[in-house]
Amino acid sequence: MKIRLIDPAYEHPYISHSQKVIKNIWFARLTLTTLAGLTPPDIEVKITDENVEPIDFEEDVDLVGVTGMIMHAPRAYEIAQRFRQRGIPVVMGGPHASSLPLEAKEHVDAVVIGEAENVWEGLIEDYKNGCLKPFYKAEAFCSMEGLPFPRLDLLRKDAYMTINCAQTTRGCPHQCDFCHVTHFFGKTYRCRPVDEVIEEVKRLEGNFLVFIDDNIAGNRRYAKELFLRLKPLKKQWASQASMTLTRDPELLRLAAESGCVSLFIGVESLSSENLKDVNKSFNQVHQLEEAMKAVHDHDIMILAGFIFGLDHDDEGVFERTLRFCERNRIELPSFFLLTPLPGTALFQRMESDGRLLHKDWAEYNGATVVFKPRLMTEETLQRGFNWACKEGYSWGSIFKRVFHPQQRFFTRVLSNIAYRSIAQKTPEGYLPSLSRILQKMNDTIPLQNTRNLIQRVGEKIAEKKLLIGQKAADTLKLYSVYNERLKTLFVRLEGSMDREGAKELVKRLKGVLNVEIQKVILDFKDVGAFSSEAIALLSRKGLLQSEEGKLWKAVNAPAITD
Ligand code: B12
Numbered sequence: 346m347k348i349r350l351i352d353p354a355y356e357h358p359y360i361s362h363s364q365k366v367i368k369n370i371w372f373a374r375l376t377l378t379t380l381a382g383l384t385p386p387d388i389e390v391k392i393t394d395e396n397v398e399p400i401d402f403e404e405d406v407d408l409v410g411v412t413g414m415i416m417h418a419p420r421a422y423e424i425a426q427r428f429r430q431r432g433i434p435v436v437m438g439g440p441h442a443s444s445l446p447l448e449a450k451e452h453v454d455a456v457v458i459g460e461a462e463n464v465w466e467g468l469i470e471d472y473k474n475g476c477l478k479p480f481y482k483a484e485a486f487c488s489m490e491g492l493p494f495p496r497l498d499l500l501r502k503d504a505y506m507t508i509n510c511a512q513t514t515r516g517c518p519h520q521c522d523f524c525h526v527t528h529f530f531g532k533t534y535r536c537r538p539v540d541e542v543i544e545e546v547k548r549l550e551g552n553f554l555v556f557i558d559d560n561i562a563g564n565r566r567y568a569k570e571l572f573l574r575l576k577p578l579k580k581q582w583a584s585q586a587s588m589t590l591t592r593d594p595e596l597l598r599l600a601a602e603s604g605c606v607s608l609f610i611g612v613e614s615l616s617s618e619n620l621k622d623v624n625k626s627f628n629q630v631h632q633l634e635e636a637m638k639a640v641h642d643h644d645i646m647i648l649a650g651f652i653f654g655l656d657h658d659d660e661g662v663f664e665r666t667l668r669f670c671e672r673n674r675i676e677l678p679s680f681f682l683l684t685p686l687p688g689t690a691l692f693q694r695m696e697s698d699g700r701l702l703h704k705d706w707a708e709y710n711g712a713t714v715v716f717k718p719r720l721m722t723e724e725t726l727q728r729g730f731n732w733a734c735k736e737g738y739s740w741g742s743i744f745k746r747v748f749h750p751q752q753r754f755f756t757r758v759l760s761n762i763a764y765r766s767i768a769q770k771t772p773e774g775y776l777p778s779l780s781r782i783l784q785k786m787n788d789t790i791p792l793q794n795t796r797n798l799i800q801r802v803g804e805k806i807a808e809k810k811l812l813i814g815q816k817a818a819d820t821l822k823l824y825s826v827y828n829e830r831l832k833t834l835f836v837r838l839e840g841s842m843d844r845e846g847a848k849e850l851v852k853r854l855k856g857v858l859n860v861e862i863q864k865v866i867l868d869f870k871d872v873g874a875f876s877s878e879a880i881a882l883l884s885r886k887g888l889l890q891s892e893e894g895k896l897w898k899a900v901n902a903p904a905i906t907d
Pocket residue numbers: 355371372373374375376379380409410411412413414415416436437438439440441444457459460461462465512516524525526557558559681684686687710711712
């Protein structure tokens with residue numbers, strides 16, 4: 346019996362990679378090599394990764410297996426159709442088929458939902474007996490003990506940066522709303538026996554490998570043991586981890602000592618409201634810069650993932666995020682557009698709110714807007730994203746991010762050049778016109794004179810006083826969000842306000858008036874103390890008026906009688 350396993354290509358004018366780029370930056374996924382490893386030895390099994398070689402549709406095979414993420418679905422269905430026209434049965438599995446098995450079944454003979462480990466051999470038996478079932482779903486997640494090693498020998502070694510890939514864990518202890526991993530693996534986080542991982546790593550040629558785990562440090566005890574055991578092998582490795590890794594200095598040190606040279610870290614957003622919305626509050630915004638520094642101090646290169654289009658993102662998000670990457674010398678920023686993947690909590694929410702623009706899965710590629718953003722139009726989000734991709738890999742930005750005295754300088758430059766070649770294919774974008782203004786409206790204004798400040802609502806209950814006291818710092822902070830759909834700028838003020846602070850606020854707001862903003866809502870709730878001159882100035886300028894219909898609307902304006 347002959348089986349052909351196929352990884353469909355993704356054809357797209359600027360997202361698909363050329364053979365050269367694949368050779369420079371891609372590693373092979375473990376999907377089909379794992380499946381081949383699970384195939385009984387008496388069966389001839391071969392792999393085609395259509396990204397690096399064409400499919401032979403005339404091949405003499407008995408059964409075809411196709412995989413695919415969501416964006417690959419249309420191509421996977423085309424491939425299935427071509428083989429089925431010849432009477433060759435096709436089985437589909439992977440993230441897309443597992444999320445939408447009924448849809449997939451319309452295009453193939455059998456669908457494997459979830460992991461293949463516990464069902465693949467049975468499926469082959471059913472095929473041999475002529476009784477292939479429409480769906481296969483294992484009753485439980487597979488054991489991580491004794492998994493066969495992936496058949497890396499079936500890949501075209503010369504086509505990728507490396508084929509040295511291994512997996513140590515499956516799943517993730519977290520449940521971010523946009524991520525497919527927890528949907529696929531449930532709330533499980535399963536670790537392979539360290540001995541088996543070490544044995545597999547020892548067999549890999551060369552000194553570099555990629556652990557394709559979603560979160561290699563999800564279980565600290567396990568990760569520490571793994572890193573300790575990896576150290577003597579003197580290999581270098583790359584992987585993905587959540588920010589929580591950076592909070593355990595010992596874990597980070599062990600990772601570095603065991604050969605970790607680069608980590609993909611999902612930072613996602615610089616807004617704590619956004620992170621809260623998508624159930625990722627464990628990424629603490631105020632600790633981000635420190636976390637990036639800790640990783641760099643161990644000479645580990647950072648590939649930081651950022652998502653644009655979350656509900657609290659306004660037109661300022663693109664520039665703010667890029668400047669963050671430059672300031673923190675993030676070697677390889679990876680920008681994605683929020684993409685509701687079927688099966689995720691995000692998808693359910695967007696679908697029930699009527700926010701999905703369509704279900705053309707090929708467009709669900711992380712670089713195309715497929716939903717209605719809350720604070721921007723679709724066009725602004727798309728163009729801003731394009732701008733960030735291009736600008737992020739401009740020479741100026743590369744210079745700011747990699748030109749610093751650290752080891753592996755050339756690796757950093759070379760990988761940026763490779764990413765630059767991808768970024769340059771992105772269509773023209775533009776920085777939204779309000780971006781600069783929004784940077785100024787999200788700022789901290791230092792106080793000149795703190796002596797004359799009058800505590801607000803000083804007579805209220807003691808706890809409140811304490812809270813207000815804490816907020817009445819020596820600065821005035823501006824948190825501004827622009828809603829392009831309502832043409833309204835919301836400005837939340839926090840801290841204390843003296844005359845100079847009020848003057849500076851008025852000056853900045855005057856700049857805002859020159860652009861398309863139609864209304865400004867100023868929220869004074871978190872201003873703990875004012876000087877009487879500040880109040881007088883704000884009143885003169887009309888900023889404390891709260892009547893509707895005016896350009897300004899004040900919320901929680903001070904009512905101080907001194
Ligand atoms: C490595 C990886 C990548 C690499 C891929 C490199 C390459 N050469 O393709 C990189 C970093 C480039 C990448 C990019 C992207 N990725 Co990716 N990636 C992964 C990751 C971490 C591991 C894949 C892997 O090897 N898994 C190990 C194997 C053993 O597991 P598996 O693939 O699930 O296969 C098992 C079963 O699904 C089943 N199965 C799978 N296929 C088939 C087929 C048949 C016939 C059968 C019977 C069974 C079967 O059997 C296997 C054994 O149990 C997964 C997460 C994950 N844990 O899988 C995300 C993941 C697959 N990626 C994902 C996404 C979204 C992307 C991007 C679209 C991100 C973006 N927005 O740009 C891009 C697309 C890139 C592209 N053009 O293809 C999502 C997919 C979600 C979805 N529903 O589509 C995942 C699940 C991550 C996530 N957080 O949600 N990715």
